[in-house]
Amino acid sequence: MRQGFRGELVSASLVPIGVNRVTGDAQQVWRTLRGIARNHDNFCYLLGNLGSPWRVEQDGRQALLAAGDFTLVDSRRPYHFDFPEGPSTVSLELPLEWVARWLAEPETHVARAFRTSEPGWGCALAAFARPWEPKIACAPPLPVNLLTDQLGSLLSLACGETTVATNHMPGLAERVALQLRQRLAEPGLTATDVATSLGVSVHTLHRAMAANGQTFANQLMAERMAQAKRMLQSTAMRRLTTAExxxxxxxxxxxHFVRLCRQHLGNTPAALRKGP
Structure with missing residues (x-):
């Protein structure tokens, strides 16, 4: 047996997703048929590399992950990880029923690399998932539903599963956008709230938005920031504080509002109010 092996797993739950950080010495990890038979708790894992390159293999496919890259694996089937310099990894434990909301065939997307070096939705997914760590689960910066819905939407877009049968509901994406404009003042507004008001499932809502290249969280924030800019630059609104x-x-x-204005509008609320 190897002596002096070092490894650490830190975990927390952001229901329904498990948020883990894994570090350790050089190692290889196998998920075997025997191990699968002994363990009936199966998940998909979205794994992100924070350190030196390592290799993932599942279902005859393999990918070398550079720092910042992510990949998907399914614990119902064998896989192999090779960490030549040890893992430094984000590991998001995704319940299978949650994954099924976003991916029709998750098995077709395992052991592929979502790369930060390649523009597109895979890069957006990797950038969004990389900061996830157990302390986020303990003190979420946004409502949990917004965070998990954004993760699922980006996963669906990154995997290219944006086709949704919405022909029987023409204009659904436009109806969602109208709801967001009308209800953006509601703190903690979620996709479930909007889907319920429109009489559709959350799954259908997210797929319709993904078909238009959008996610619920992104579009809600865009509507909020556009309205904030209009209010800050309106002479009729000068009496309102920026906090209001x-x-x-x-x-x-x-x-938080100040930080979002800087991020999305390029300046603080006070500077936007003053104008050029």
Whole structure:
């Protein structure tokens, strides 16, 4: 037996997703048929590399993951990881029923690399998932439903599963956009809230938005920021504090509102109010 082996797993739950960080010494990991038979708790795992390159193999496919890259594996079938310099990994444990909301055939997407070096939805997925760590699960920066829905939407887009049968509901994406504009002042507005009001399933709503190249969280934030900019630059709204403007677009934390304005509008609320 190898002496002095070092490894660490830190875990927390962001229901329904398990958020894990894994570090350790050089190692190889096999998921075998015998191990699968002994363990009836199966998941898909979205794995991100934070360190030196390592290799994943499943179902005859393999990928070499550079720092920042992500991949998907399914614990119902054998896989192999080769960590020549040890893992430094984000590991998101995805319940199979949750994955089924976003991917019709997850098995067709295992052991592929979602690369930060290649523009597209795979890069967006990797950038969004990389900061996830157990402390986020303990103190989520946004409502949990928004975070997990955004992750699922980006996973679906990155895998190219954006086709959705919405011909019987023409204009669904436009109806969602209208709802977002009308309800953006509601703190914690979720996709479930909007889907319920439109009489569709959350799954259908997300797939319809993905077919238009959108995610619920992205579009909601875009609507909130557009409305905030209009209010900040309106002379009729000068009497409102910037914190009140944030509140009226559903963002109750003034400091968070300032950060979002910098990120999405390129300046602070006070500077936007002053104009050029």
């Amino acid at each position: 403007v944030g509140r009226r677009v559903g963002l109750l934390d003034p400091s």
